[in-house]
Amino acid sequence: MWSSSATDSEQPSPNLIPSLPDDVALNCLARVPRSQHLSLSLVSKPFRSLLSSSVFFNVRSLLQCREHVLYLALRPHGPDGHLLWFSLHRNTLSSSRPNLLVPITPMPTSYAGSAYAVIGYNIYVIGGSIDNIPSPHVWILDCRFNTWQPGPSMSVGREFAAAAVVDGKIYVMGGCVADTWARSTNWAEVLDPAKGKWDPVPSPVDFRWKWMHACAVVDGKVHAMADRGGVVYDTRNEVWESVGIELDLGWKGRASVVNDVLYCYDYLGNIKGFYMKKGFWKDVRGLKKDLPKFLCGATMCDVGGKLHVLWEEKIGKEIHIWCAGIEVTKNEEDELWGKIAWSDKVLTVNKGSSMVYCTGVPL
Template sequence: MSTHSPSESESAEGKNLIPSLPDDVALNCLARIPRWQHPTLSLVSKPIRTVLSSSLLFTTRSLLQCTQPLLYLTLRSRDSSLQWFTLHRTNPNPLLAPLPPIPSPAVGSAYAVLGPTIFVLGGSINDLPSPHVWLLDCRFHRWIPGPSMRVAREFAAAGVLAGKIYVLGGCIADTWARSANWAEVLDPAVGRWERVPSPAEVREKWMHASAVVGDRVYAMADRGGISFEPRSGAWESVGGDLDHGWRGRACVVEGILYCYDYLGKIKGFDVGRGVWEELKGLDKGLPRFLCGATMADLGGKLCVVWECQGNGKEMEIWYAEIGVKKNSDGELWGQLGWLGKLLSLPKGSSIVHCSSVAV
């Protein structure tokens, strides 16, 4: 794929991106156009189509601070195949666009987002844990094989801190190699996984949830949660309040960790204060999330995607955007934005994961 500037790639044909405008000015104009309009924009001319498929456009979008947070949604169909979509927040209705399938679909993969890339880590293939890593380049929606982990994993925890990807657990620490490499770190600039020393008492096998809050990676295991601070190398057990209150797949917005409780209500945990609070203001707008919901930080808004009963043969995937803040009394308060159904799927399908990526 060409990464040349428009003037380099099109000078031989003598065509400008936009007639009567210098190419650098035209590029600045094109970079401000929302991502969901790019397929239509590519039909305008060959020079524009060329620049839309170059890294130069996305570099310019970043420099102009024109990147947009997009939601990437992974669903598992009834036949166990994985389907990937990206959600464009268009008015009046969002646009859910299908993406190329991952080359080697697995069960129980961990996910991490770094820059414009989603890292899909491990998972089991034919009931065998895998060390393989796949990267989805969200600029071009292209799958790229990444550096394999030192240990095969399924249902691991993952998080990104200071430009590095940390993966914890997802393996039985029954050999020296699995014990020594129970935690690993990837510096994408180096392109190689390295072991992270971990004490034996934290080496649970399966991790059911993870998040990064402040300077720590938090991971919830079958029996108790742990946190890891890469700067000091310190491992700690999480407090009882966080351990008992963290249910389901969580996300962090403005330093507050959100999930839902056993009554299906959204709540937030302030790590600094060590307390859970109910997210108020949403009683009449949302159902109770008793199961099947996942969350993401979508440009500072709390995004929730969940499963609903459809007709006899179908289930529905619904989506909501919630503005979250603390009111004058210091209470967590939510303001419901867009709410609606995204699509219908055959019964037996499920939500696997959602990620927010700025491109």
Template sequence: MSGAASSAAAPAAAAPPETPPPLFPSLPDDVAVNIIARVPSSHDPTLALVSRSFRSLLSSPLLSSARRLLRRNQPSLYLVLRHPSSPSSSSSSASSPASHLWYTLHSSRRLVPIAPIPSPSIGSAFAVVGSRIYVLGGSVNDVASPRVWVLDCRFHRWEPGPSMRVGREFAAAGVVGEKLYVMGGCTLDTWSRAAHWAEVLDPGAGSWAAVPSESLEVREKWMHASAVVDGRIYAMADRSGVVYDVDKEVWESVEDELDMGWRGRACVIDGVLYCYDYLGKIRGFDVKAGVWKELKGVESGLPKFLCGATMTNLGGNLVVVWEGKGGGKEMEVWCAEIAVKKDEHGELVGCICWSDLVLKVSNGSSIVNCLAVALSSWSD
């Protein structure tokens, strides 16, 4: 009797661990991982729907390592919005409400929110270096700030960057040869501000250095736009602008034709600077030819007027984001991706790859900027 009881009390043998199903039934898992690693990470939400094995792989370091070895550059779109409930200014405290909302575009063609900047400001300049977005200065409590915040787009993590020598708001910025240049946006009421009207940051060294700019007439003006073409940084003020040739370390004036036609945000694709003009047209300035040309082939696929339009170069395609009228208390955010090229006659021709509603937000919101980032999983 006691033997039977003793036998009944004995613990049951542990079941053998369940072998996870293969990623692809007909392929070894190492081959399957190599295939999945070639899919851009922006499609991860869709891949997660395939199976439990896929979801497990997407959260494992194995896939990250495979993507790192493949050295995949994956362009991703980021959008910054101003929300109507946001204050016009805020303190530098991390607990202050965000004045800007940040989003990234997923493969579903919908913008999804990411962590807001810890210390928001108004009138910041933006620049992309590798897989990081730099947010430079801006007004905090109506005072121009020298502070820099950096968004690591691989992990959507914010970290403080090296502060500029002077505070700036509405400055111009550009990246050449992995170095970040910023200019303008500061009053020249002290020697330090005058000497550091233009600065350059080497992210590897983590320090700013002054760029000589004493003879420029635009130094008393705010900057409203900037772009980089063939190693030359264009910084536009109201009715004037300057060009800084990084290799030659020479400043020049922006030619009149470009100055008269450049309005609002712009981006550069294959040596052509594209912007959206006040007549409701997307135009491109061929820097070498020195002429503006209308982008043809997109008239029927886009609204006649794109409110609040901004644009960026996403992997060689032109991406345009604009504000649309939603129903009731909502504003719509629309986005279109356009393949652009010069035809045999030198005319600019576009083909709309897709155009869609990507977000609905409260009325009174506005687009601040959009940026394209090549996500390099192996980058430091």
């Protein structure tokens, strides 16, 4: 009989579904779409307990029923500026009900200029600063239960560093002035979550002055963009090199990699994609009638193999945050064509608020 936390002194839990063995009931419930989990939790206490258990998420993973959920970090307007976190509630069963960003538990401490990385169910918030003092601390958001816990601290404090995940390890670089032996030696570090410890990554001296503003991974290589020239780190061969001219000139601002193509928006506000292995840019066609020009205040991420774009619409004293899920296809001429799968106003906040980070997490 299934139980989330059975002890010898507790009474046996009732069956999840009367007349069904619990393993069969669990197999059925794990297939229910996430959009219906709130309603499911209201059915009974055993259901509610199941939905908040690691067993439930493990079974969903084994059945390949996981759905990718969009998470957004937003800095509100005001003197406090404490970072707020949201997850996207998709209503996949009814087109008449909107998709909405729902607030989750905020991080215990709010930093400015943090780097971010995702491994499995977890979002890592890496470094940042408080009162302009860079921090080495790491916080981990367990997206299954929307709970926070401290992670292994880095060797040095960092602000506006680049972070990326390759082969289950987090690589972080930059965000510190290499003016001491410790900062120079640890300008780049790597975290293996299984070991729970950061280790230095040897890096060329002439790269250590760079300050990063964006990062992406393609084919095991970390591409980190700096104000003047980006760097590429081949994690498997432990080789550093400079970013190519085409990518360096075209990648300005936030970007996301979906199916080995890096997407961002150009100075005209149009979405474009860069073929990393072929070394050229292509405009994403078919979107001009459905999307505004993203001159500023937009961000994007990969959510389950679809490009998702979030942007701001200023209405009076409010900012409306919109989100669109985009399916991008390639033809034989390497042209990129985008089709809007869905688009909704997902959140309303006070004017002066700004989006900081978004990502997709499989749950």
